[in-house]
Amino acid sequence: MTRRAPDQDVRERALDPRGSWLVTAPAGSGKTAVLVERIVRLVMDPEHPADLDAILVVTFTQAAAMEMKERIRKAFAALALEGNARARGQLARVSTAPISTIHAFCLNVLREQFHQAGLEPGFRVGEQTECALLLAEALDQLMDDRYGKAELPPELADLLDCFAGYRDDHRL
Secondary structure (H helix, E strand, O other), X not given: OOOOOHHHHHXXXXXXXXXXXXOOOOOOOOHHHHXXXXXXXXXXXXXXXXXXXXXXXXXXXXXXXXHHHHHHHHHHHHHHHOXXXXXXXXXXXXXXXXXXXXXHHHHHHHHHOOOOOOOOOOOOOOOHHHHHHHHHHHHHHHHHHHHOOOOOOHHHHHHHHHXXXXXXXXXX
């Protein structure tokens, strides 16, 4: 009996398109290749095929999302060149497939469901500098409101004890 290496066994199990998996591994270990192959297998499954635009794929960076789309596009293009009609049809769906960053996915959900989130329909995401200024302003206002009390709330007193300096609260 031939015994497979543990890494090969893990890879084979990860490629099985049934079930859910959380994959964590260091950079350069092949996570993207495994995920692309798993997606292709799921879409091309002869018994229960899924459509590419019905699979949600989220990443942490825009670069990773773009790389994922490109690898999936190449995989379906190769199959389409072999004459696979299903792959040809799925190739057309790559550009609209929900493969994005977690931030982009959440923003899309909020744009589609703004009314349920209590948002205005034309809401926008602030730029990083703008958000930092708003955060600083809110923190200043909170601290001014709390310092204005005759007696500090116990939580604020504890926070100041832990993180503020002896003479001021700039460290906090």
